[in-house]
Amino acid sequence: MTDLHKKWACDYCTYENWPSAIKCTMCRAQQPSPTIISEEISQFKGGTRHGDDSGTSGLIICPDSSARPRVRPLRPSEVSSNASGWQQNEDHNDKNRQHAGRWSCSACTYENWAETRRCAVCQHPWPNDASPAINERERGGWRARTGVRTRTSSSERDTSVHIQDNEAGAHASNEDTKKLKQIKNRMRRNDWLFLNACVGVVEGDLAAVEAYKSSSGDIARQLSSDEVRLLNRPSAFDAGFTLVHLAIRFQRQEMLAVLLTEVSQQAVKCIPAMVCPELTEQIRREIGVSLHQRKGDFACCFLSELVTFTLPADIEDLPPAIQEKLFDELLDRDVQKELEEEDAVINWSLEPGSRLDSRLYALWNRTAGDCLLDSVLQATWGIYDKDCVLRNTLNDSLHHCSHWFYTRWKEWESWYSQSFGLHFSLREEQWQEDWAFILSLASQPGASLEQTHIFVLAHILRRPIIVYGSKYYKSFRGETLGYTRFQGVYLPLLWEQSFCWKSPIALGYTRGHFSALVAMETDGYDNRGAGANLGTDDDVSVTFLPLIDSERKLLHVHFLSAQEMGNDEQQEKLLRDWMDCCVTDGGTLAAMQKSSRRRNHPLVTQMVEKWLDGYRQLRPCPALSDGEDDEEDEDE
Incomplete structure (x- = not known):
């Protein structure tokens, strides 16, 4: 028998509260008096029905041997004719039980059974222009039903928010319900995404935060009093709170690191792809035209044009203040600092970085989950993979040439595990399962990609890809969490060498994020002293990308076969x-x-x-020079 003196179950949200709680911790409903609880339990022994008019005729108690009795909505067919006015025979009851559709009340969001014509909580009628089941499918998203989340249509789940509206329904006055309905009617899609992100921080759901970020939502946005009222969780949400405040309150440390990085990068960014949307769309169409598929056994897709994005040399002609503004709006300063200073993986050599004018700059990149594909297109065409053209091409190439890439991947992973002393072997079924997972990642927009996908991208570009990255995963505290394995050289080894270009692109990798590394144009190399006959004319700009790290060790070459592996001289x-x-x-x-x-x-x-013309038109703020100040002092 359940001990009734340990906890009391809320009548509205069924949350079990401690005896000292006067109000429900979840929905703030008033604790029922002990006499009422005793009377109700005595009436509902064994889950029996009742037909009195005590105010609980629409509920049934389901006994549980391990917890307090819980309440659930009673079907109209289960209510006696004297209590509800429903006159139905047993055959009709069975038909209603088979129909599991529900409709959500537009006033209080309570989910009612399909047979009801008015909300069981607030008596609001359901819309007459559509059936309850269709009305529910059109709403979609997260709904609140006695404090329990239920998922509906996935295509529109991001346009609503999981809000506990118990107090707004049964525990609030009609005026409060009307006010909440007005607030909801003013809400737009981005507002719902923001509230979803707030709930996501509280519940540890990073996907809700990523959905809000990918919609260009403001991470520094603050909760308004109306939004706090709509969320209806005073213990969690306060007016003026941002996602960062919520992450601090609920100790979401990893999520906090992502949010703080996003806030630091939300200084106004001005990259070429943002300034020229019309040209950007034309470039995307050109990329689509440039994509082809090779005939034969190795039917991999490839780009027919060689394009490399570099910063114009005219930047150096701008005033220093304008240059600083340009770089602040173009570069990712945090990534630049981490790659240059903390890990010393780029610009570590004074010779290529200064004397040969080959300093690499980390372009700012969005964090929508497609950073690898975005950085590849930034390093080549200077734009993002906004329409998933490159991702779709990656997916098609992996599926059309699955056997070729699978063989390389399996051989490489086996060698890698042996070389690091792991000494494990997998059955063919396990290899196939892991490969199926890699294939699935390529088809999901926003999904993180792996080394295999970089190897495939090198074949699509028909040129090498060099990744300068941190060797170890680090937490936001700087603690080492594991080995990254991304840094190194990716060659299009499955193509013929004559079919590929020998000019590589460079990417940077830091904390699960990829950035394009680009150089600035130069004016010829007749006086650079590179130690080699370059054979270039004055119009060709050459960037020297080191193939050794700061410890003078050769960069790793990925996905080599057993015949291609060897010592440093062979590599x-x-x-x-x-x-x-x-x-x-x-x-x-x-x-x-x-x-x-x-x-x-x-x-x-x-x-x-x-x-660049936008920066050429800017003028630095006029300031008096020291000489002018001295002249003014002498005149005085």
Whole structure:
């Protein structure tokens, strides 16, 4: 027998509260008096029905041996004719039980059985223009029913929010209910996404936060008093709170790190793709036209044009203050600092970085889950993969050439596990399951991608990809969590060398985020002293990308077969075969990334020029020089 003196169950949300609680912790409903509880339980022994007019004729108590009795909505067919006025025979009851559809009240969001014509809580009639089941499907999203979440249509679940409206329904006055309905009517899609994100922080649901971020939502947005009233959880939400405040209150440390990074990056960003939307759309169409599929056994998709994005040399002609503003709005300063100073994986050598004018800049990239694909297109065409063109191409290539990529992946993973002393072996079914997971990631927009996907992207670009990244996963406190495995060189090894370009692109990897690493145009290399005959003209800009790290060790080459693996000399020869390499006077092995303004795509050049014109028109704030100040002092 249940001990009634331990906890009391709320009549509205069924939450079990401690005896000292005067109001329900979840919905703030008043605790019923002990006499009322005793009378109700005596009336509902064994889950029997009742037909009195005591105010609880629409409820039935379901006994439970391990907890207090819970309440659930009673079907109209289960209520006696004297209490509800429903006159139905047993055959009709069975038909109603088979129909499991429910409709959500537009006033209090309570979910009623399909047979009811008025809300069991607030007596609000259901809409007459559609059936309850259709009305529920059209609403979609998270609904509150006695404090329990129920999921409906996935296509519109992000346009509503899980709000406990018990107090707004049964425990609030008609005026309060009308006020809440007015607030809901003013809400727009982005407002619901924001409230979903707030609930997501409280409940640890990062997907809700990512959905709000991907809709260009403001991370620094504050909860209003009306929104707090709509959420109806005073213990969790306060007016003026942001997502960061909620993450601090509920100790969501990993989520807090993501939000703080996002806030720091929400300074106004101005990249070429944002300034020129018309040209950006034209470039996306050009990319679609440039995509082709190779005939034959290895039916991989590929790009027919070689495009490399570089910063214009005209930036150096701008005043220093304007240059600083430009870089603040173009670059990701946090990524730049981490790659340059903390991990020393880029610009660590003074020779390629300064004397050879090959300093790499980390472009700002959005954090919508497609950062790898975005960074690849930024490093080539200077735009984002907004329409998932590159992701769809990646998915098609993986499926059409699954056997080829699977063989390389399996051989590489087996060698990797053995080389690190893991000494495990998988059955073929397990390998197939892991490969199916990799295939599924490519087809899901926003899903994180792995090393295999970078290897496939190198084949789509028909050019090498060099990833300069942190070697270890780190928490926001700087603690090492694991080995990243992303850094290194990815070669299009399944193509013929004559079919590929030898000019690589560079990407940066930090804390699960990819960024495009680009250089600035230069004016020729007749006096650079690179230690090699480059054979370039004045119009060609060459960027030297080191193939060794700051410890002078050769960068790792990914997805080599057993025949291609060997010592450093063999891997260096492989790099020279697939890229134009040289050794600088300081002994640094570097790959040459060549780009030409004349041979670059005209739409990309036009986009960059239009973006740069906005900074050319800016003028620094006038300031008096020291000499002028001295002259004024002498006049006085």
